[in-house]
Amino acid sequence: MAGGKIRKEKTPRGSIGSSNHYQGGIQFHKSKGQHILKNPLLVDSIVQKAGINSTDIILEIGPGTGNLTKKLLEAGKSVIAVELDPRMVLELQRRFQGTPFSNRLKASDVLKCDLPYFDICVANIPYQISSPLTFKLLNHKPSFRCAIIMFQREFAMRLVAQPSDSLYCRLSVNTQLLARVSHLLKVGKNNFRPPPKVDSSVVRIEPRKPPPVVNFKEWDGLVRICFTRKNKTLGSIFRQKRILSIMEKNYKTLQALGVPQAADVAVDMAVLGDSGEMEEESEDEDEDMDMDMEMEDGETKSDFKEKVLGVLKEGEFELKRSSKLAQEDFMHLLSLFNKVGIHFS
Numbered sequence: 001m002a003g004g005k006i007r008k009e010k011t012p013r014g015s016i017g018s019s020n021h022y023q024g025g026i027q028f029h030k031s032k033g034q035h036i037l038k039n040p041l042l043v044d045s046i047v048q049k050a051g052i053n054s055t056d057i058i059l060e061i062g063p064g065t066g067n068l069t070k071k072l073l074e075a076g077k078s079v080i081a082v083e084l085d086p087r088m089v090l091e092l093q094r095r096f097q098g099t100p101f102s103n104r105l106k107a108s109d110v111l112k113c114d115l116p117y118f119d120i121c122v123a124n125i126p127y128q129i130s131s132p133l134t135f136k137l138l139n140h141k142p143s144f145r146c147a148i149i150m151f152q153r154e155f156a157m158r159l160v161a162q163p164s165d166s167l168y169c170r171l172s173v174n175t176q177l178l179a180r181v182s183h184l185l186k187v188g189k190n191n192f193r194p195p196p197k198v199d200s201s202v203v204r205i206e207p208r209k210p211p212p213v214v215n216f217k218e219w220d221g222l223v224r225i226c227f228t229r230k231n232k233t234l235g236s237i238f239r240q241k242r243i244l245s246i247m248e249k250n251y252k253t254l255q256a257l258g259v260p261q262a263a264d265v266a267v268d269m270a271v272l273g274d275s276g277e278m279e280e281e282s283e284d285e286d287e288d289m290d291m292d293m294e295m296e297d298g299e300t301k302s303d304f305k306e307k308v309l310g311v312l313k314e315g316e317f318e319l320k321r322s323s324k325l326a327q328e329d330f331m332h333l334l335s336l337f338n339k340v341g342i343h344f345s
């Protein structure tokens, strides 16, 4: 994995310490993920690793007081920034008064607004929006060249995790379907004011071009099921009554509509117990044992179950575990299900 570690920067004598979390009269709100970059060497390193061209339109999410913004303005053609906190917007307008940037400042929640065209996104984001923001960017059209984003370390490691890595999960599989992801830089807590509780990492995300030819909603429906217990065999996951009954309901709806592809049909697979966020599945042993018992008691001896198990058998998936399956394996499994009319969206 690439990237050196940026070490702790000493707080300059006489400057405002991290304990009261003020800068320029602004009190930082942890609830808005306000951890400002205070190490100029780190800011330079992020901008350098981003590989910004002088012709680039840059999107910055959460510019805060503008420490990264200033360097981005020097590197690219223009910066469009989206900032939620009106106090930060005022501070930025004051800091960049009279420059074209002050007109390109969007005072808005990035998750709720339409994003403009941009070539590259560079951002130190509030960590609580990591997952929805990543997928908002990956859905953005026209696609951009790359995004260089600071994430919580564990989230970053999930993004780049490969089959058999302990952090390999639905987030890894879904992100890597849509983008090439690489780890750029480890960042210690003390590079921020106030320091967050967790370490951070800068990651590069490059959308795949052309994008994969797959219905993402359906892909995610399958991957979501496979990762309900990533260390269980797919045979035991797809024998669960709960999962079989949701799949069968979806199957029957599509049959009734005479729709061979699931793309236009919204049957809610979210009943499977996940809000759509990229949280990890439970690794709880007792819960797994309960699940085994439920499986033995609750097996449905239906034709549909035979159909599902037939698919697993055909692809030799029955004894395989999601924790070890690669992108191509999930793609193959999805195509086998689709071949017999089983869909996941």
Ligand SMILES: C[S@@+](CC[C@H](N)C(=O)[O-])C[C@H]1O[C@@H](n2cnc3c(N)ncnc32)[C@H](O)[C@@H]1O
Pocket (backbone or CB within 6 Å): 032, 033, 034, 035, 036, 037, 038, 061, 062, 063, 064, 065, 066, 067, 068, 082, 083, 084, 085, 088, 108, 109, 110, 111, 123, 124, 125, 126, 129
């Ligand atoms: C981690 S700070 C980064 C500040 C600055 N970029 C820096 O590196 O010093 C995150 C910034 O995102 C802003 N923010 C939080 N939630 C946001 C949202 N939903 N949309 C846009 N900005 C948001 C916060 O107000 C804060 O300024």
